[in-house]
Amino acid sequence: MAARNPGTDFRPDWLEAVRINTPATERRAANLTTRRSLKKNWQIAWLLNAVSCIDLTTLSGDDTENRVARLCAKARQPIAPELLEEIGVTGLTTGAVCVYPTMVAAAKRALAGTAIPVASVATGFPAGLMPLDLRLAEIRYAVDQGADEIDIVISRALALRGEWGALYDELRAMREACGPARMKAILATGELKTLQNVAKASHVAMQAGADYIKTSTGKEPVNATLPVSLTMLRTIRDYQALTGHKVGFKPAGGLKTAKDALNWEVLMFEELGRDWLAPGLFRIGASSLLGDIERQIHHNVTGRYAAAHRLAAG
Numbered sequence: 001m002a003a004r005n006p007g008t009d010f011r012p013d014w015l016e017a018v019r020i021n022t023p024a025t026e027r028r029a030a031n032l033t034t035r036r037s038l039k040k041n042w043q044i045a046w047l048l049n050a051v052s053c054i055d056l057t058t059l060s061g062d063d064t065e066n067r068v069a070r071l072c073a074k075a076r077q078p079i080a081p082e083l084l085e086e087i088g089v090t091g092l093t094t095g096a097v098c099v100y101p102t103m104v105a106a107a108k109r110a111l112a113g114t115a116i117p118v119a120s121v122a123t124g125f126p127a128g129l130m131p132l133d134l135r136l137a138e139i140r141y142a143v144d145q146g147a148d149e150i151d152i153v154i155s156r157a158l159a160l161r162g163e164w165g166a167l168y169d170e171l172r173a174m175r176e177a178c179g180p181a182r183m184k185a186i187l188a189t190g191e192l193k194t195l196q197n198v199a200k201a202s203h204v205a206m207q208a209g210a211d212y213i214k215t216s217t218g219k220e221p222v223n224a225t226l227p228v229s230l231t232m233l234r235t236i237r238d239y240q241a242l243t244g245h246k247v248g249f250k251p252a253g254g255l256k257t258a259k260d261a262l263n264w265e266v267l268m269f270e271e272l273g274r275d276w277l278a279p280g281l282f283r284i285g286a287s288s289l290l291g292d293i294e295r296q297i298h299h300n301v302t303g304r305y306a307a308a309h310r311l312a313a314g
């Protein structure tokens, strides 16, 4: 695990220095994913790495303890063992599981004896439209239930009004409420209107001590995109240059295909380097990505596509 980001005092001067060239960002994001083509063995390695970085997620109104237990079984054994045996891989798990606060205890029980962390969303996920004291209480509840990581949502209204100091204060209080649990700050970038706002919100979250910055809840009309991710990765790079602290990144929402996973890994590698390709600094938030990755690995290993029912991951 990477050392935690302690955050800094609020530094509005760092926000004022933010400059975004939107067309150039879009071009770079488009080029990055077309340039690199991965050979079969490398593709298997990158796909396995992606699995180890997945926050395997269920965030549905009809979640039950049984569904969470099934999700945790997949987190423990994300890829069919006979496939892994063929390529000599052991001990592969997902990066974490991610659930609602009332499901944390069930997830902890189902993952007992493993090192797989349980992440809980909190702070009135997904909209965050609750009084701050209730949002903080929800964080404390989830930590008390055993959550190792907390995925909080930012107040979009504060970002849209440019009230960055107020946003910093809220996020700092959330970071404190998290205690030993790592904090992932969800920016809900699809609702922030401009890349400039995305970059500024990223800075504020890191200054407040976020351990990861995360694009989306999965519930906005527009979730993770490559240009938004590129913008966030560059603020992570700036923040490291300014403070020496490494902050993680979590794209989330709508990532469903092996190709998506590879695209985001390439983006991480090109912009931040190898250190950011491990679960301590990279997570992929996804409820329905694992199945396609497993199909792709099966295809690369055996030369044919498996019928969906033959694979452990749905």
Ligand SMILES: O=C[C@H](O)COP(=O)(O)O
Pocket: 057, 059, 098, 216, 217, 218, 219, 252, 253, 254, 255, 285, 286, 287, 288
């Ligand atoms: O944080 C994770 C997201 O909820 C996952 O979104 P998804 O259901 O579109 O994969």
